[in-house]
Amino acid sequence: EIVLTQSPATLSLSPGERATLSCRASQSVSSYLAWYQQKPGQSPRLLIYDASNRATGIPARFSGSGSGTDFTLTISSLEPDDFAVYYCQQRSNSMYTFGQGTKLEIK
Amino acid sequence: EVQLLESGGGLVQPGGSLRLSCAASGFTFSNYAMSWVRQAPGKGLEWVSGISGGASGTYYADSVKGRFTISRDNSKNTLYLQMNSLRAEDTAFYYCAKKWSGGDSCGFDYWGQGTLLTVSS
Numbered sequence: 001e002i003v004l005t006q007s008p009a010t011l012s013l014s015p016g017e018r019a020t021l022s023c024r025a026s027q028s029v030s031s032y033l034a035w036y037q038q039k040p041g042q043s044p045r046l047l048i049y050d051a052s053n054r055a056t057g058i059p060a061r062f063s064g065s066g067s068g069t070d071f072t073l074t075i076s077s078l079e080p081d082d083f084a085v086y087y088c089q090q091r092s093n094s095m096y097t098f099g100q101g102t103k104l105e106i107k
Numbered sequence: 108e109v110q111l112l113e114s115g116g117g118l119v120q121p122g123g124s125l126r127l128s129c130a131a132s133g134f135t136f137s138n139y140a141m142s143w144v145r146q147a148p149g150k151g152l153e154w155v156s157g158i159s160g161g162a163s164g165t166y167y168a169d170s171v172k173g174r175f176t177i178s179r180d181n182s183k184n185t186l187y188l189q190m191n192s193l194r195a196e197d198t199a200f201y202y203c204a205k206k207w208s209g210g211d212s213c214g215f216d217y218w219g220q221g222t223l224l225t226v227s228s
Contacts, residue, residue, distance in 0.1 A: 001169065032216065034214035036152075043221060049207055049214030056216070087152055091213035094166045096142065096154040099224075 002026050002092050004099035019075040021102045023088035026067045035064055038101075039059040039084045047086075048073065049053045080106075082102040109133035109217045111203050116222030123193050129186040129219055130205030137161065137181040140206040142215060143188045144172035145224075155201070156188060159211065165193070171197075193226045200224075 003026040018028055023033065031051040036044040046055040048064035050070060061076040075082055083106050086098040115127040127143070142157040155176040157166045165177050175191040186203050200221035207216035 031165060032213040043202055043218035046207065046214050046216045049216075052211050055207065055214065089154075089213065094157060095168070096157070096213075098152040098154060101151045
């Protein structure tokens with residue numbers, strides 16, 4: 001099973017700052033990596049698919065990069081609505097795993 | 108508008124069985140792989156099982172293999188998860204999710220609101 005490790009576990013930033021979230025895979029997943037945002041009491045929301053493609057309706061301040069084992073989600077300038085938990089997800093042989101999540105909190 | 112509506116959750120005793128359903132609308136259901144993802148209260152996401160659009164391929168996390176069975180009825184636009192030999196650690200919200208693309212990719216673009224399974228005596 002491919003393990004995804006997200007860092008940091010918690011990120012404390014202020015609105016307007018840049019956020020950089022990391023996701024590392026235990027072995028290569030090529031570009032089969034997605035990012036999700038989840039707020040309390042809500043279902044996850046797809047932000048990025050296939051490592052670097054923004055999903056429909058996702059603002060341009062969200063960007064994804066990386067391939068192989070190291071991936072990054074960047075939020076260029078944080079809005080108040082962006083404070084949430086973020087998960088990465090990989091796909092290998094039609095099976096998936098999620099990272100443990102990064103909580104982005106207001107400083 | 109794409110909608111996914113789960114049902115069937117509830118309270119079950121350890122060792123018991125339950126079947127979850129997910130009614131889909133707003134897209135051509137048979138063209139897309141679907142998955143079940145669960146989330147224990149206050150915890151992270153765990154992929155549970157997936158099925159191809161035509162139901163020829165089914166896939167399971169190790170934690171549920173041999174106990175859970177995923178299926179779909181494309182004539183009814185409905186996804187199912189039959190859960191047997193339930194354990195306390197299966198307690199979670201269960202979401203159904205649609206793969207964003209019919210092709211080779213990673214990402215679930217639509218999720219249901221979730222249904223809560225509680226396994227307890």
